[in-house]
Amino acid sequence: MINKLKIAIIQADLVWENGSQNRRNFSEKINTISENVEVIVLPEMFSSGFTMQPKNVAEEMSGETVSWMQKLASEKEAAVAGSVIIKEKGKLYNRFLFVHSSGKIDFYNKRHLFSLAGEHKVYTSGLEKIIIDFKGWKICPQICYDLRFPVYTRNVENFDLLLFVANWPKPRINAWDTLLKARAIENLCYVVGVNRVGEDANNLEYIGHSAAYDCLGTLQSDKIEEDECVKIVELSKSHIKSTRSKLNFLADKDNFKLLF
Numbered sequence: 001m002i003n004k005l006k007i008a009i010i011q012a013d014l015v016w017e018n019g020s021q022n023r024r025n026f027s028e029k030i031n032t033i034s035e036n037v038e039v040i041v042l043p044e045m046f047s048s049g050f051t052m053q054p055k056n057v058a059e060e061m062s063g064e065t066v067s068w069m070q071k072l073a074s075e076k077e078a079a080v081a082g083s084v085i086i087k088e089k090g091k092l093y094n095r096f097l098f099v100h101s102s103g104k105i106d107f108y109n110k111r112h113l114f115s116l117a118g119e120h121k122v123y124t125s126g127l128e129k130i131i132i133d134f135k136g137w138k139i140c141p142q143i144c145y146d147l148r149f150p151v152y153t154r155n156v157e158n159f160d161l162l163l164f165v166a167n168w169p170k171p172r173i174n175a176w177d178t179l180l181k182a183r184a185i186e187n188l189c190y191v192v193g194v195n196r197v198g199e200d201a202n203n204l205e206y207i208g209h210s211a212a213y214d215c216l217g218t219l220q221s222d223k224i225e226e227d228e229c230v231k232i233v234e235l236s237k238s239h240i241k242s243t244r245s246k247l248n249f250l251a252d253k254d255n256f257k258l259l260f
Contacts, residue, residue, distance in 0.1 A: 001135060002038070002136060003236060005038050006035070006232060006233070007037060007039045007232070007234075008039070008041065009194050009210045009230070009232075009233065010029055010030065010040065011208045011228060012029060012197065012198075014196055015049075016048070016051070016201045017053075017057050019047040019048060019059070019064065022048070023064070023068050026042060027068075027072070033230060037232060038134075039080075039081060040072075040079070041165065041194045042080070043082060044094070044144050045167060046082045046084070048085055049196075049200045049201065050200065052119065054087075059084065066097065066099070066105070069099040073100060074101055078101060079099060079100050080097075081096065081099070081163065082096070082165055082194075083097070083110070083165050094109070094110040094123050095107050095108070095109050096109075096142070096165060098141060106130065108126060108128070108141045109128070110126055110145070111152060112152070113145070129152065129157075129258070137160045137237065138159040138161070139161045140155075140157065140159040141163050142164045144166035144167060144168060147164055147179045147183065147193070150182070150186065151256070155186075156253070159187075160235075161190045161191070162184070162189055162190070162191045163192050166195045168206070170206060173209055176193065177211070177224075180211060184215060185216065190220075193212075196208070197227060211224055212233040214243075215244070
């Protein structure tokens with residue numbers, strides 16, 4: 001187990017439905033990281049943008065993007081995470097991939113599909129909330145719209161980190177900022193949210209606001225960026241333990257069972 005967990009947040013513009021160019025762009029940004037990190041996090045649908053026309057960009061788990069993530073994780077000796085459009089057994093998923101440096105892959109299929117954009121008509125909803133065990137840290141991966149559903153993200157598994165990847169547009173950025181902080185406070189855990197920037201093919205503008213909050217809702221960086229950036233944040237397991245020891249609010253949480 002490690003006490004300090006360093007995460008590299010990669011906030012970037014995305015080239016619409018162009019996996020090869022997006023992979024090249026992210027490789028360049030990741031290669032600028034000069035310090036050792038444990039996890040590198042990319043946005044939602046980082047190889048394509050948030051498209052509802054996945055025919056030309058959907059990949060299998062043996063595809064180029066997953067192979068690229070495995071190679072990168074091995075070279076950097078760090079886990080690489082982000083969501084990708086995956087086709088499997090005739091279905092399409094908005095899938096969060098957490099690729100370990102060993103090549104092992106943990107994955108989570110987005111549960112709450114964004115009906116406002118018709119995501120539920122194209123993709124299949126996930127049926128399982130997962131917890132990733134990584135170097136003694138319990139990480140709960142989530143994707144974009146999941147952020148709006150506090151019952152689903154409730155900390156009943158005693159996780160240390162909620163990790164959100166997103167394509168969250170500018171008109172609703174106040175909700176993004178507010179809900180990331182709220183999820184951290186109510187769950188007494190770290191929350192890291194990684195969003196994109198730029199404009200997509202639907203003329204939606206994105207201004208990032210990728211951020212990390214500790215279990216008291218304190219921002220873990222000097223400012224929130226609205227342009228492309230690579231940001232390193234350091235999380236502390238001892239901070240979680242000491243906070244929960246003094247303020248054991250999770251002991252009074254409601255008991256419930258999610259029905260899928």
